[in-house]
Amino acid sequence: MDIIQIDPASRKQSQAFLDLPRRIYRDYPQWVPALAGDERLRLNTKRYPFYKHSAAAFFLAARGNLPVGRLAVLDNRHYNECNHTKTAFFYLFECEPDPEAACGLFDLAFAWAHSRGLEKIIGPKGFTALDGLGLLVKGFDLQPALGIPYNPAYYAELIEAQGFNKVDEIVSGYLGEHMQFPERIHELADRIRERRGLHIARFRTRSELSHMLRHLKALYNGALEGTSDGTPITDEEIKSLADQILWFADPRLIKIVMKCEKPVGFLLAYPDISAALQKTKGQLFPLGWITILSELRTTDRININGAGMLEEYRGLGGTAVLYSEMFKSVVENPRYRHIEVVQIGLTNEKMQREMENFGVDFCKMHRIYQRDL
DSSP: OEEEEOOTTOHHHHHHHHHHHHHHTTTOTTOOOOOHHHHHHHTOTTTSGGGGTOEEEEEEEEETTEEEEEEEEEEOHHHHHHHTOOEEEEEEEEEOSOHHHHHHHHHHHHHHHHHTTOOEEEESOOSSTTSOOSEEEEOTTSOOOTTOOOOOTTHHHHHHTTTOEEEEEEEEEEEETTOOOOHHHHHHHHHHHHHHTEEEEOOSSHHHHHHHHTTHHHHHHHHHTTOSSOOOOOHHHHHHHHHHHHHHOOGGGOEEEEETTEEEEEEEEEEOOHHHHHHHTTOOTTTHHHHHHHHHHHOOEEEEEEEEEOHHHHTTTHHHHHHHHHHHHHHTOTTOOEEEEEEEETTOHHHHHHHHHTTOEEEEEEEEEEEEO
16 A cells, blocks of 8 residues: 655646546446546646645555545635634545555545644535535435535545544435425515515626626625635635636526625526536547537536525525525526535524425435544
8 A cells, every 4th residue: 555645746646646536436327527627727736726825735545556545635724714723624535445545545634734733624625615515425326416526425434434523414405397485485585675675686698697796706705704614715716616607607597686786695506517527527628518518508407506695684584585586597497497406504404494395305415524633
């Protein structure tokens, strides 16, 4: 068993790190590869926005010449400064059912984090607030929503053997085309909009959407106020998100809640192109982009994976406005017949109960782990 900290500037070592999941998931038809370009960018310490304020290390385990495990450990200084903590994250864990490899990877990650003065480690948790969270522990027979982690069931045993304990769980739910949505919610949303002077900005073209996305940073960071464990998004990260939205978005699925000319809330939903990524193996070039564009035009699946209101608008019915718009995003676009509501905190029992009343089946669960260093 050899375990090394790879040099991200080494093309050979980086490619070995990036290629490992394709072998691990060769017999998992549910797995969806990420866009290869996005995966490579995460290892680029000169171009990826994360490295402007933070640091990461990447470890690779091999038996002979065959990689069998990998792991990233992150020192997100932006997160630690905002939350007054000394926390490392682990991410991108992939491993064969090999306890020795898993143990060796985490031992090196713990040592790296401890050497930087960090006192605990949480994960799986990614580079930005936009990365999918957690380890899948329920819903292994289902295809993941775009960008949301998928893993074999045995990963939980490998991670828990390293002394990690569960710290949180988040759920995702499925909503079919025959969802039942109480008319009273629309009526409440209409009254709230009228009483509070709110209206919904809608978009028909990417050009219209592009103009509004410049407000997304203030909206996202404002929605974090009054919450804990969040990380405000940076200028570079919001530019990356805006570029992603413009590339994948159906503008009709993006809604901005406005107070006069001020954005105060948002609802983000995307066409799910997972089937295209499976066909192209995550490659855009030379011809993968054609398959992906075709899937954007024809998929009948959407993911609702971003919603928030500025703190002063959350109460007094503000949430009803978002629920109402979520429903309208579905029924106004009859092409979409399968909807996934992505990653809601298990502690948010009120939201779960409300969504279950609308017909949401919470069929997936991801778990967050923590361990002291």
